[in-house]
Amino acid sequence: MFVFDDRRVCGGVPVEASHGKRIRPEPSSSAPSEPVKRPAPLTRLRTAVSEPPPGPARPEFWRSPLRGLWLTSVLGLVLLVGVTLLFVTGLLSYAAYNPDLSPVNDQTPDKGWLGFYLFSWPTSPYWLYRVNQGVHVVLGVVLVPVLLAKLWSVIPKMFQWPPVRSVSHGIERLSLLLLVGGAIFEFATGILNVQLHYIFPGSFYVLHFYGAWVFIGAFVVHVAFRLPRALRALRYGRELPEAGTEEAAGLASPRPVPPTISRRGALGMIGLGSLALFVVTAGQSVGGWWRQTALLAPHGRDPGAGPNGFQINKTAASVGIRPSDIGPAWRLTVCSGGGQVVLTRDELLAMEQREAALPIACVEGWSTPDQLWSGVRLTDLAALVGRGTDTPRALVESVQRGGSFRSVVLRDNQVRDHRSLLAVRVNGAVLSQDHGYPARVIVPGAPGVHNTKWVTRITFGEPA
Numbered sequence: 001m002f003v004f005d006d007r008r009v010c011g012g013v014p015v016e017a018s019h020g021k022r023i024r025p026e027p028s029s030s031a032p033s034e035p036v037k038r039p040a041p042l043t044r045l046r047t048a049v050s051e052p053p054p055g056p057a058r059p060e061f062w063r064s065p066l067r068g069l070w071l072t073s074v075l076g077l078v079l080l081v082g083v084t085l086l087f088v089t090g091l092l093s094y095a096a097y098n099p100d101l102s103p104v105n106d107q108t109p110d111k112g113w114l115g116f117y118l119f120s121w122p123t124s125p126y127w128l129y130r131v132n133q134g135v136h137v138v139l140g141v142v143l144v145p146v147l148l149a150k151l152w153s154v155i156p157k158m159f160q161w162p163p164v165r166s167v168s169h170g171i172e173r174l175s176l177l178l179l180v181g182g183a184i185f186e187f188a189t190g191i192l193n194v195q196l197h198y199i200f201p202g203s204f205y206v207l208h209f210y211g212a213w214v215f216i217g218a219f220v221v222h223v224a225f226r227l228p229r230a231l232r233a234l235r236y237g238r239e240l241p242e243a244g245t246e247e248a249a250g251l252a253s254p255r256p257v258p259p260t261i262s263r264r265g266a267l268g269m270i271g272l273g274s275l276a277l278f279v280v281t282a283g284q285s286v287g288g289w290w291r292q293t294a295l296l297a298p299h300g301r302d303p304g305a306g307p308n309g310f311q312i313n314k315t316a317a318s319v320g321i322r323p324s325d326i327g328p329a330w331r332l333t334v335c336s337g338g339g340q341v342v343l344t345r346d347e348l349l350a351m352e353q354r355e356a357a358l359p360i361a362c363v364e365g366w367s368t369p370d371q372l373w374s375g376v377r378l379t380d381l382a383a384l385v386g387r388g389t390d391t392p393r394a395l396v397e398s399v400q401r402g403g404s405f406r407s408v409v410l411r412d413n414q415v416r417d418h419r420s421l422l423a424v425r426v427n428g429a430v431l432s433q434d435h436g437y438p439a440r441v442i443v444p445g446a447p448g449v450h451n452t453k454w455v456t457r458i459t460f461g462e463p464a
Contacts, residue, residue, distance in 0.1 A: 061159075064256065072230075099118065100118045178218035186208065282294070291311075307429035330456070355372060372426065375442075378421065395409050
């Protein structure tokens with residue numbers, strides 16, 4: 001030690017100060033001197049590695065008084081419920097495409113056992129897909145503030161030092177990487193899809209499908225390890241564990257700054273953010289007047305007022321429909337096995353016309369109120385080629401040249417539903433070109449892209 005007192009005692013003998021110099025006592029003649037022990041090189045190396053470098057790896061770097069186990073646990077439990085519902089509605093959304101029916105419908109051909117749950121998508125209730133997809137998209141947007149707050153609350157753990165302490169700790173860190181990365185990827189691609197901004201490489205359906213399974217796997221592992229601790233934190237209430245304890249889990253700051261808002265106040269602000277996003281999103285699923293409040297819905301695809309004045313996704317021009325494709329030379333070919341019938345539009349209009357009030361609901365979360373469609377039942381078209389009873393599935397093809405979903409295979413229960421039409425009119429008016437003139441399919445409960453527009457061929461039975 002450095003001595004600044006004129007009368008220090010070393011070994012019971014007064015010594016004089018040495019103006020800041022280290023004073024060491026003379027070795028006793030009665031006791032042999034021992035060499036000074038220095039740490040072994042390996043010990044010094046371990047000490048250096050265990051010491052976090054300056055910056056975010058040091059606990060005192062994070063100063064917010066809000067971080068702590070209670071806030072993280074509340075946000076985590078909200079996400080537990082929300083993400084579970086998101087995953088279930090996402091699985092149902094994928095099942096609505098009947099991807100196991102035909103390669104035409106399957107946007108993820110290598111799904112393998114990940115499609116174990118698939119089932120025949122029903123046509124009743126006819127609003128099932130509309131509600132399911134509306135909940136999926138709106139909930140995904142509403143949870144964004146909660147997700148960001150949760151990531152903020154646990155960010156000190158991202159910089160834990162040393163990064164890996166053991167094999168089990170390394171596995172946990174890897175699952176955390178997959179959890180955070182998967183969450184950001186799923187929410188980002190979902191929101192971009194809602195806005196029709198396909199700036200990511202590859203198909204949205206494939207990326208979002210596989211990303212969801214990676215994310216949910218890491219999510220289940222994380223919940224299994226952290227749920228008991230989160231439940232204990234909620235029981236603590238305001239009696240929170242102190243920083244540095246095991247229960248604090250490295251979240252609470254050891255040197256917090258004075259708070260400017262309480263943890264409950266922070267939760268209130270997060271809730272207001274979610275409520276604001278709900279207000280500017282949900283209208284696209286509700287439809288009608290409420291669509292005016294959907295500021296985050298895709299815009300520029302609304303045809304305006306009138307019988308055809310409801311939302312569309314793809315216009316005739318955007319998929320390469322030429323006037324000659326849907327002009328007087330247009331024909332509808334209906335076939336089954338070896339037989340076929342070719343109809344002009346006038347001959348199609350001469351058949352018995354039926355009506356069905358059905359909405360259009362799309363994967364982006366938007367939907368329309370019920371529109372009154374009129375046209376020929378699919379079962380009546382099947383009867384033209386000898387398939388009037390026990391009508392099988394059908395391959396529906398469009399004159400569309402570019403883009404996805406130019407054709408679809410409808411399951412037998414969809415074809416046999418009396419509300420399934422090849423529509424030629426909507427709300428009493430002839431279909432506009434952007435709504436599928438001269439004829440389009442409308443099927444209860446089907447995703448919007450399966451209501452094929454600009455239909456030119458229908459094959460009943462084994463798809464061609």
